[in-house]
Each structure stands twice: as structure tokens, then as C-alpha cells.
Amino acid sequence: MITVPPGRVTLSDRRTQQSWAVDVASYELAACPVTREQYEGTTGDRRPAHSVSWLDAVHYCNELSRREGRTPAYAADGEDVSWDRTADGYRLPTEAEWEHACRAGTEGPRYGPLDEIAWYRGNSDERPHEVGGLRPNAHGLHDLLGNVWEWCWDRYDPAVYGDYRVLRGGGWFDEHWSCRASVRRRSHPTLRIDDVGFRLARSLSGGSAGAAGEAAAR
Template identity: 60%
Template sequence: MQRIEAGVATISDRRTERSWTVEVAPFLLAPLQVTRRAMAEARGFGVTEDDLLPATSVSWFDAVHFCNRLSELEDLAPAYAITGEAVEWDRAADGYRLPTEAEWEHACRAGTSGPRYGDLDEIAWYRGNSGERLHRGGEKAPNAWGLYDMLGNAWDWCFDIYDAEVYRDYRVIKGGGWFDEHWSCRAGVRRRTMPSLQIDDLSFRVARNAA
């Protein structure tokens, strides 16, 4: 886990043409997305395909359940109270969780202010160079804070609801994926999808509160 220091994230939404700033406290973030191996181990079974690839076809609900399971395995307090599809976040818990959108964007930018933290071909797998397939994490250059694949390869789930008034429980996804054109692989791009969606270019990485 990489320690991400405090900062401020500015979130912009093209649909509503609104922007807002969010103060981000220090937190910890995994440098890589969760792998298929890690998902299989948490569930108690193995996989037959390339298990070092990012775990894709994982819903938001799958991701929060994984966070709680990983917390239990490491004797940490689970971050989420889950009853059916109702998920409550205990913000004081020391266990694993999904990053918020503001945390994700602050970490992705790593002190930069442009749309990307480096040359796209050097930092990301996207439609122009991926061969239209998923790749193992960490094959491209990290950002200045040691985080890999924040752009491209697979989208990341965030904890946040996108717009409850219009899209109900749809959650924010960030970063772009292996099938996306270059304009989708930018730090400020925010998309939305139903929390039950499972698709082959959507993954997640885990966060924790900083001690």
C-alpha cells in the first residue's frame, strides 16, 4: 500500500457542467488493481486462467464484499456493514475499502494538473496499443507516487454514488480501459454504471485509512 498525502481534488462533471473541490485526508492506496489470484484466494478457490491479470467482471457489490473479506483475513475492522444490497461505510474502520472519487483522482494526478500524469502510450493500455485485450498490472510506467495503471487497462470502481437524484444508486468509475479511446483515459473523466454490472474492462483497487 502506498501512502497518499493530504490534498485537494477538483471534480468536474461534463454532463451538468459543474465543478467542485473536495479536501482529501491522508490515506493508503494499493499500487495495483486487485488480481484474479487475490479474488480467488479470498473466495477459497483457484483459477485456471492468467491469475495475475486484474480481476475484471467484478461488480461494485463484489468489490465491497472482497474488501470486507480481506479485512477479516488480516484481523482488521471491516469497513462496510452489508445487508443485502444496502451498504453502510464505517469511516472509522481500519479495514480495506474502495477509494472515494476524490481520493482516486488526487492519487491519479500525483501532483500534476494536466489530463494525464505522463505520455499515454508509456503509462496506459488503451485501444490504440492494447491489442484489444487486458494486460497484467504494472507493465506500464507508474505515476510519481508509485501507482500503476491509474489510467487504461481496466476502469476502477469508486465508492461514490454518481448522482442519486438522476441515476439512483449508480456508482462512479474512473480511469478508462483497454478498449477505450484516448479521450476516455484522463484523470478527470468520470463515468457511471449500475453497481451490479460485471464487465471485462472494469476492476478495482483497495484503499485504507492512514494510521
């Protein structure tokens, strides 16, 4: 887990042509997406876990928290999930936290030349690759762009899409234009897709990072 410093990030949505600024407190984010070795117990498989639904990711976060003696971040009743922002357990990043971490102080579409930082259709041979093999951003975070899309906590647009959750980052099968810091995608929280995985986050200071990031959902 890497501590990401606080800051402000401006999110945008091409569909609605809207943008909004979010203040993000400091939090922790995993250096790489969760791997198959971690998620499935496949020894030595450092490729990102995939075909993981949003709900699957929520349950994994709670399971790992319990395993380490931490307070689970989520309470789940079927598809109804609530977030205890005071918990010290693992969770999904908010959309604002994800983009803030991805940009790492940069303002362009990417934190480096695409072929140096991301597995995408142009260089992936149309398959996922081991995490951590390409250049990280300034925070030391790998594979935020490319390899697999990553689930975020936030609903995409509740008024239009209901419970659909946000995906970020682009994947191994995507063209270059999808692998940008600002690109948003959505999916239903029960769907398992072969280019979708997730990355662990953890709150600091009693969950204040998550409280700030949640403004992105409104």
C-alpha cells in the same frame, strides 16, 4: 499499499458542466488494481480482476479485512451498504481520493504520455494486460489509467441516477479520450462488466481521508 499525501482536488462533470473542490486527508491506496490471482485464486495471473460488480468489490474488501484481522469497513444488507469510517479494513477509494492519487500533483489530463502509462485501445491489442508493467505516476501507482475501469465508493448523481456508482480511469477497450484523470463513468452496483475492476484503499487516522473524500458525492 502506498500512502498518498493529503491535498485538494477539483472534480468536474462534463454532463452537468459543474466542478467542485474536495480536501483529501492522507490514506493508503494499492499500487495496482486487484489481480485475478488475488480475486479468483488463479495462480500467477497478474492481469486485473474484471467482471466484478461494485457489490462484489465491497464483499471482497470485507473478506480480505477479516482474513488479516482488520475491522471490515462495510456493513452490507443486500444492496444497502454503509461505511464505518473508523474501521481499519480495506475499502474502495472515494472519487476524490482516486483522482487525487491519479494526478499525483500534475494538472494535465494525464500523469504521463499515454502509451507509457496505460493499456488502451491504441496499444492493448484489445485485451487486458498484467498490472504494473507500465510506468507508474509520481506516487508509485500503476494502471490508474487504462487496463480496467475502477469502482469508487461514491454515487454518480443520486438525484438522476439513484444508486449508480462512479467508475474511473478508462480501460483496455477505450479510446484515448476516456483515459484521462477527470473522466467519470457510471454503472449499477450489481452489474459485472468485462473491462471493470477495482483497487483497494485503506483509511488512516480513524477514517478522516474517507470523510473528506465523501464531499465529492454531494
